[in-house]
Amino acid sequence: MAGTVLINTIICLSLVMCVSVDNYKLGQLIIEGKTKQVWDLPAVPGHVLVLSKDRITAGDGVKAHDLEGKAVISNQTNAKVFEILNSVGLKTAYVKSAGEKSFIARKCEMVPIEWVTRRLATGSFLKRHPGVPEGFKFNPPLQETFYKVNIHLDIKDDFVLQDDANHDPQWSEEQIVSAQFKVNELTIGQDEVDIMRRTTVLVFEVLEKAWATRDCALIDMKIEFGVDSKGEILVADVIDSDSWRLWPSGDKRLMKDKQVYRNLSTVTKEDLDTVKRNFKWVADQLDHLTPRTNSLAVVLMGSPSDEDYCKKIAKHCKELGVPCQLRVTSAHKGTEETLKIAAEYEGSTEKVVFIAVAGRSNGLGPVLSGNTCFPVINCPPVKPENVTQDVWSSLNVPSGLGCTTVVYPESAALAAAQVHALHDHIIWSRLRVKQLNNFISLKVADKMIRNMQL
Ligand SMILES: Nc1ncnc2c1ncn2[C@@H]1O[C@H](COP(=O)(O)OP(=O)(O)O)[C@@H](O)[C@H]1O
Ligand SMILES: [Mg+2]
Numbered sequence: 001m002a003g004t005v006l007i008n009t010i011i012c013l014s015l016v017m018c019v020s021v022d023n024y025k026l027g028q029l030i031i032e033g034k035t036k037q038v039w040d041l042p043a044v045p046g047h048v049l050v051l052s053k054d055r056i057t058a059g060d061g062v063k064a065h066d067l068e069g070k071a072v073i074s075n076q077t078n079a080k081v082f083e084i085l086n087s088v089g090l091k092t093a094y095v096k097s098a099g100e101k102s103f104i105a106r107k108c109e110m111v112p113i114e115w116v117t118r119r120l121a122t123g124s125f126l127k128r129h130p131g132v133p134e135g136f137k138f139n140p141p142l143q144e145t146f147y148k149v150n151i152h153l154d155i156k157d158d159f160v161l162q163d164d165a166n167h168d169p170q171w172s173e174e175q176i177v178s179a180q181f182k183v184n185e186l187t188i189g190q191d192e193v194d195i196m197r198r199t200t201v202l203v204f205e206v207l208e209k210a211w212a213t214r215d216c217a218l219i220d221m222k223i224e225f226g227v228d229s230k231g232e233i234l235v236a237d238v239i240d241s242d243s244w245r246l247w248p249s250g251d252k253r254l255m256k257d258k259q260v261y262r263n264l265s266t267v268t269k270e271d272l273d274t275v276k277r278n279f280k281w282v283a284d285q286l287d288h289l290t291p292r293t294n295s296l297a298v299v300l301m302g303s304p305s306d307e308d309y310c311k312k313i314a315k316h317c318k319e320l321g322v323p324c325q326l327r328v329t330s331a332h333k334g335t336e337e338t339l340k341i342a343a344e345y346e347g348s349t350e351k352v353v354f355i356a357v358a359g360r361s362n363g364l365g366p367v368l369s370g371n372t373c374f375p376v377i378n379c380p381p382v383k384p385e386n387v388t389q390d391v392w393s394s395l396n397v398p399s400g401l402g403c404t405t406v407v408y409p410e411s412a413a414l415a416a417a418q419v420h421a422l423h424d425h426i427i428w429s430r431l432r433v434k435q436l437n438n439f440i441s442l443k444v445a446d447k448m449i450r451n452m453q454l
Contacts, residue, residue, distance in 0.1 A: 022099025024049050030107075034061055035074070035242065044104070046229055047095065050238070051102045052078075056275065058262045060167050067272055071101040073279045077240040079103060080286035084210055085203060085235060087290070088321075088429035089437070093226055093236035108226020108236045109183040112148040113176060114168070115196060117141045117204035118220040122245065122252070123259075125220075128170070134252075141204055143197050147171045148224075173197075183227040191443050195233055196225050202436050203235060209425035210289040211246065216256075219245035241279045256282055295420040295427060296350040297324045297413070300341065300368070302358030304328050309381040309409060310357050316413030321430045322420055331358070331367040338364065342372045351423065353416040355379055356403070361393040369403035375419050376403040379412035 019026045026049060027040030034057045039049045052071035057064040075097070082094035082103075093106040118125060121136035125144075146168045173193055181188040200223055208218040221244035226236030241257050248254040256278045264271050297317050299310045310326050317324035329338045345352045354376045356365030365378035378394035387407075394405040406412050414431070421428035 048107045074240040076283040078238040081239045089433040093234040106228045111225045114146045114222045115200040116144045116222045120219045186227050186231045206429040217247045217250040295424045296352050297416040299355045300327045302330045306357045312409035313412050316410045320417040331363040355412045365403045366397045369401040378405040
């Protein structure tokens with residue numbers, strides 16, 4: 001009797017130990033590669049737990065080592081990278097960190113393509129394009145695609161950034177479209193390839209800008225896409241030190257990525273320590289890539305009756321990640337007060353763009369423009385019946401003034417965001433994502449209308 005209880009307890013204990021990670025009850029192991037396991041989460045439908053392993057590999061798994069602590073560092077790196085991507089509005093599978101070595105992601109069927117973006121020519125590109133010197137700069141970044149031959153086997157590696165002969169072939173756009181991959185009911189055709197290609201370049205640019213704030217050059221990187229049960233294309237898998245080449249100060253000799261490991265002919269304990277130290281350095285740097293913004297848009301309205309109009313500007317600013325303040329002041333009726341407000345911001349540490357909202361004759365924008373060095377954008381709330389008359393006070397300003405004029409609340413917010421994008425890479429990224437989303441919605445609308453039965 002006592003024996004049966006003991007055995008049952010052991011079975012229960014071992015079951016609990018086997019099926020729970022970081023307080024998440026695991027379902028089936030969906031897939032296991034060299035560096036991670038992907039587990040179903042029965043309690044969180046449509047989601048998976050991705051668990052990193054303490055394993056480093058290169059050359060399609062030919063070179064492989066256990067590296068204690070790698071899973072934690074990789075999981076930290078991936079979490080910070082995807083938090084940046086999510087924060088600027090990119091659609092990704094990453095949901096949140098689950099524990100030291102794991103994160104929660106939307107469950108995807110994966111598109112068996114590796115999407116590579118390069119800013120500088122190096123590595124395998126030089127072998128495939130003899131004559132091109134190392135460091136050749138691609139403007140816009142070069143985008144390449146490789147078919148993941150061994151996606152379901154345990155011998156696949158992120159070959160594309162490495163220098164040795166690889167097993168996964170480069171594929172053209174025509175090859176991808178012709179393969180007609182079906183992922184979660186979505187057939188990958190030209191539209192989907194266009195969307196993934198654009199998104200790939202944008203992911204690179206967003207991270208390139210972020211790394212530039214730490215004086216690090218992102219040289220190239222690879223990402224993967226998955227499709228969730230709703231048929232949505234998401235940036236999936238992981239992005240960590242295995243995914244890119246990263247050269248501090250743009251100096252190849254200072255490289256901090258997995259290339260250090262790939263380049264080793266023999267691997268000593270000291271070598272592995274160096275690789276781990278580099279990976280940790282990268283994870284630590286990522287904490288500083290999104291500093292608190294000091295960007296600010298100040299919407300000055302000539303009259304409280306303009307409040308609703310100004311709130312529309314504030315709403316668009318918020319969407320673009322530009323903090324926004326509303327103020328009431330009339331340059332005609334309270335000139336001193338207007339100048340005091342300008343001085344208040346001149347004396348602050350914020351970087352300010354003024355947006356002047358004044359109906360009828362706009363004195364506000366021109367007065368601000370003549371008395372401050374901050375950019376001033378006029379956004380007169382013109383009425384259709386007198387637009388041609390009222391807009392002239394914003395346009396035909398005296399010499400010496402450099403204010404600009406727009407007539408839609410969204411345009412004012414976009415113009416302010418574009419000014420801030422010069423110094424704030426998060427706002428720059430949000431603007432770019434907005435442009436990408438415009439591109440995607442037009443594609444989706446075109447696809448729907450094309451397929452419509454008339
Ligand atoms: N959100 C996700 N949903 C389903 N599968 C995923 C997700 N993210 C990554 N995967 C897949 O998990 C597998 C395991 O990852 P990894 O160890 O890197 O394998 P590989 O060696 O094939 O690259 C890969 O096939 C990867 O595409
Ligand atoms: Mg992988």
